[in-house]
Amino acid sequence: MADTRVERRLTAILAADVAGYSRLMGVDDEGTLAALRAHRQDLLDPKIAEHRGRIVKTTGDGILVEFASIVDAARCAIDIQRGMSARNASVPHDKRIDFRVGINVGDVIIEGGDIFGDGVNIAARLEAIAEPGGICLSGQAQENIRDKFDIEFEDAGEHQLKNIARPVRVYRVRVRGRDEPATSMHPALALPDKPSIAVLPFQNLGGDPEQEYFADGMVEDIISGLSRIKWLFVIARNSSFAYKGKSPDIRQVGRELGVRYVLEGSVRKSAGRVRITGQLIDAATGTHLWAERYDRKSDDIFALQDEITLSVVGAIEPSLRLAEVERVKRKRPDSLDAYDLVLRALPQVFTLMPDGASKSLPMLERALTLEPDYATALAFAAWCHEILFVRAGMREENRRAMSRYAQAALLHGRDDATALTVAGFCIGLIEHDRATAFQAFDAALALSPSSALTYICGSTLFAWAGDAERAIDWGERAVRLSPFDPLGFIALGGISLGHFMRGRNAEAADAARKAIQVNPLFSVNYMCLVAALARLGNTEEAKAAVARLLGLQPSFSISRQCAAVGVVPSLTAALTEAVCSVGLPA
Secondary structure (H helix, E strand, O other): OOOOOOOOEEEEEEEEOOOOHHHHHEEEEOHHHHHHHHHHHHHHHHHHHOOOEEEEEEOOOOEEEEEHHHHHHHHHHHHHHHHHHHHHOOOHHHHOOOOOEEEEEEEEEOOOOOOHHHHHHHHHHHHHHOOOOOOOOEEHHHHOOOOOOOOEEEEEEEEEEOOOOOOOEEEEEEEEOOOOOOOOOOOOOOOOOOOOOOOOOOOOOOOOOOHHHHHHHHHHHHHHHOOOOOOOOEHHHHHHHHHHOOOOHHHHHHHHHOOOOEEEEEEEEEEEEEEEEEEEOOOOOOOOOEEEEEEEOOOOOOHHHHHHHHHHHHHHHHHHHHHHHHHHHHHHHHHOOOHHHHHHHHHHHHOOOHHHHHHHHHHHHHHHOOOOOHHHHHHHHHHHHHHHHHHHOOHHHHHHHHHHHHHHHHHOOOOHHHHHHHHHHHHHOOOHHHHHHHHHHHHHHHOOOOHHHHHHHHHHHHHOOOOOOHHHHHHHHHHHOOOOOOOOOHHHHHHHHHHHOOHHHHHHHHHHHHHHOOOOHHHHHHHHHHHHHHHOOOHHHHHHHHHHHHHOOOOOOOOHHHHHHOOOOOHHHHHHHHHHHHOOOO
């Protein structure tokens, strides 16, 4: 039997679809289909033919086209977008049909007139992140046309596109009418030098005026809560509320307000209950970063407003941090400023293990060379030395460095909840000065009542101090405020120790397992699990946890751990008895 030969060729691929197609169909399906048909007949199909393109297939609102020349593909896309701009000039904004276009050059497989492969997939993914009326090109496509058109390209950095193995360099061009300047592709307002967010008025889905007041008041409180986060630039209420009653494109909001992130949501009240939804969106790409739904009784509307506000703000802060970390990963190392360096260091700091701390310190020290009074960098440098002290030999040099950095962070971070929390946590653990730690926590919560990080760190300090109830209470508050926080394993460890102290060993084991699921590389939570399992008589599982703990931290001993963080004698004795019974070193 002869081998089947696969037909391949290098080609330019254009993928396009209609932005907001489902919404348009929901409002007027017949009108939308008629308008789309007219745009195809009068503009898209003629332009594709003019530029020697071949329509591979259409899928409802989408179209896939191949060209022998990338120049032809780009010219076709620009003509289509300029044509659509002219055709939309007199159409109300909420009824406009705007196309998003992605263009790539790549090797494709030909089969029965269709084309397949990464070359096609990348074009489709680029179309998905293009703005309405805009064009996204792969780096390879842009390289081939950059000197052939009188337009500018915006380097959007490397993107990890869905189901594409390697990051793809993305370039954007937002095409306007032929008589408009083609060089205007940047946001109407420049982005600030730190993360920026606008909170849009939440939609009132019930139509009740009382519900409208509730929604507006909650949004105002969310704006106020976010404004307390020192590292975040928040657009004022008056600017955000200019969009009230409208359904703007999020990318347009980002350009007009000069923000990187937008929070939007809705409120529906019925039968004594209120449903509130919120979603955080990257305004540059339209990517959803966080979404949550809250269903509550509406007995006390003001208490509900406060509860939801705290929950939303608490959940958004770590989500924004993660988004910023991912963004900074795409920047070249030689272009990083102090803020970027701290963001790059955080994932390694948050392992809370010596290897991660050792990798983070050079970046934090470089940040402090650029900005010596940077409180957040000082605080996280202190945390790195705390980690090295507790889990890498209790060396005096690490203790002294921790103390120096933490004291400086308290001095320079009096208006920074994160710096106060981390510095206070380190001093409370290593200096065993819990009075200073909790003063710092109180100051942090006064600045930012929704600081999940403060409750996370407080939970652990209360646990080591032998205060079981407050360890559990603060830990549960942290989890409630930020259910998916990457540092949630610290709070779960505090909850586990609190239950252990109260003799609730099954609950202690359950919390420890959850903590390990969040971060399987943090050794101390294995100790919590071992102690609870030993008391429950689950010897085999306890010994397996001992082996995992010692694999992560070979030098671990319960006496050294308790001495390092100043554990109260009663808890030290209880932990020692439990863990030593299943082979963990004393």
